[in-house]
Amino acid sequence: MAGSTFGNHFKITTWGESHGRGVGVVIDGCPAGLPLDEKDIQKFLDRRKPGQSKFSTQRKEADAVELLSGTFEGKTTGTPISLMVFNKDQHSKDYGEIANYYRPGHADYTFDMKYGFRDYRGGGRSSGRETIGRVAAGAIAAKILKQLGISFCTYTRSIGPVSISSSAKELLAGDLSEITEKILSNPLYMPEELPCQKAQDFLKSCMAKKDSAGGIIECAITGVPAGIGEPVFEKLDANLAKAVFSIGAVKGFEIGGGFASAASLGSENNDSFEQKDGKTTTVTNHSGGILGGISSGMPIIFRAAIKPTPSIAAPQKTITRDGENIEISIHGRHDPVIVPRAVVVVESMAALTLLDLILEHMGSRIESMAQFYRTIV
Numbered sequence: 001m002a003g004s005t006f007g008n009h010f011k012i013t014t015w016g017e018s019h020g021r022g023v024g025v026v027i028d029g030c031p032a033g034l035p036l037d038e039k040d041i042q043k044f045l046d047r048r049k050p051g052q053s054k055f056s057t058q059r060k061e062a063d064a065v066e067l068l069s070g071t072f073e074g075k076t077t078g079t080p081i082s083l084m085v086f087n088k089d090q091h092s093k094d095y096g097e098i099a100n101y102y103r104p105g106h107a108d109y110t111f112d113m114k115y116g117f118r119d120y121r122g123g124g125r126s127s128g129r130e131t132i133g134r135v136a137a138g139a140i141a142a143k144i145l146k147q148l149g150i151s152f153c154t155y156t157r158s159i160g161p162v163s164i165s166s167s168a169k170e171l172l173a174g175d176l177s178e179i180t181e182k183i184l185s186n187p188l189y190m191p192e193e194l195p196c197q198k199a200q201d202f203l204k205s206c207m208a209k210k211d212s213a214g215g216i217i218e219c220a221i222t223g224v225p226a227g228i229g230e231p232v233f234e235k236l237d238a239n240l241a242k243a244v245f246s247i248g249a250v251k252g253f254e255i256g257g258g259f260a261s262a263a264s265l266g267s268e269n270n271d272s273f274e275q276k277d278g279k280t281t282t283v284t285n286h287s288g289g290i291l292g293g294i295s296s297g298m299p300i301i302f303r304a305a306i307k308p309t310p311s312i313a314a315p316q317k318t319i320t321r322d323g324e325n326i327e328i329s330i331h332g333r334h335d336p337v338i339v340p341r342a343v344v345v346v347e348s349m350a351a352l353t354l355l356d357l358i359l360e361h362m363g364s365r366i367e368s369m370a371q372f373y374r375t376i377v
């Protein structure tokens with residue numbers, strides 16, 4: 001199976017299946033000298049792990065990470081870092097029937113058409129569990145970016161019809177550590193209390209009908225200087241879109257004004273430049289912090305639309321592998337909503353994308369290359 005590797009400089013390869021022995025990631029290209037232990041990675045994995053609330057899959061997994069290589073005396077060595085999590089609570093029996101039919105909305109049919117043979121247990125390689133490797137690697141990327149002064153604020157913007165009212169700009173105007181605390185203090189990772197309560201009521205009503213819900217995740221990145229991203233095939237926005245779209249269940253990606261900008265006028269949509277306190281900024285940020293594929297120095301703000309979980313217990317029509325029309329009700333422990341657990345997955349993919357392009361950027365000017373070279377010779 002090709003296509004399990006992401007990134008050019010900070011390169012990750014995820015591996016493993018939902019009901020196999022385990023899942024993990026190999027990271028090649030992490031600079032030496034970064035203090036790193038399992039706790040740094042576990043903090044991120046705990047935001048993704050199953051069973052966090054009644055609004056997540058009830059599969060009981062601690063998702064305890066094991067750091068197998070790439071560090072010595074608590075620091076990275078510059079060699080490949082290998083991280084793994086053993087699967088502990090597979091109920092493969094739940095997938096006995098699924099082996100013979102195609103779940104609407106999941107990857108069963110397309111995987112079968114492509115390979116003709118698949119590990120159907122728990123969605124196999126197409127499981128949300130594959131994202132463990134991304135989050136483990138994302139924790140390391142985010143730690144490096146934090147040292148460079150780059151921070152992430154990622155949260156649930158909406159669940160079904162229930163949305164928070166503040167814009168990303170309004171949220172960023174507050175105290176970032178207070179907002180982060182608020183986001184982490186509720187099961188939906190929403191930054192506002194009232195919509196969070198309403199969304200929980202909405203989810204309860206979906207669950208009572210054996211149905212599922214979707215929603216929108218928003219990510220705001222601050223502290224990124226102007227100049228990151230390449231002008232043509234390695235644009236920062238294009239790479240973010242690919243990174244986020246590679247997560248299962250993502251059905252839309254928007255940056256800045258996004259789809260709404262199509263209905264606005266140039267005079268409304270352009271972000272006027274302004275010199276303020278000796279710094280170049282823009283009055284508005286409809287571009288979402290990226291122009292021509294290159295960061296502008298303004299906050300990078302993007303959104304991902306997540307579809308409702310495909311595996312639902314409500315009756316649905318489908319076909320068997322032999323082409324017989326049947327009606328099904330899917331059993332097993334599925335997420336009634338994917339959004340809250342995917343928040344840290346989106347943040348991780350953004351961190352990986354940004355770090356990869358920062359490493360690329362380091363070779364873009366002869367003066368800075370020469371300056372760096374003089375420090376090592």
Ligand SMILES: Cc1cc2nc3c(=O)[nH]c(=O)nc-3n(C[C@H](O)[C@H](O)[C@H](O)COP(=O)(O)O)c2cc1C
Binds near residue numbers: 105131248249312341
């Ligand atoms: C964190 C996470 C958890 C997920 N949980 C479930 C789940 O419990 N049940 C399910 O059917 N799909 C779940 N999915 C979605 C499927 O993995 C996804 O819909 C499937 O791979 C098909 O891909 P597509 O939706 O991108 O077409 C999850 C995805 C993610 C990222």
Ligand SMILES: C=C(O[C@@H]1CC(C(=O)O)=C[C@@H](OP(=O)(O)O)[C@H]1O)C(=O)O
Binds near residue numbers: 050090094121123
């Ligand atoms: C276990 C996780 O989520 C799983 C993602 C998933 C899917 O089809 O994507 C289906 C379910 O798998 P299973 O039926 O094996 O429990 C979820 O529980 C996880 O993300 O760690």
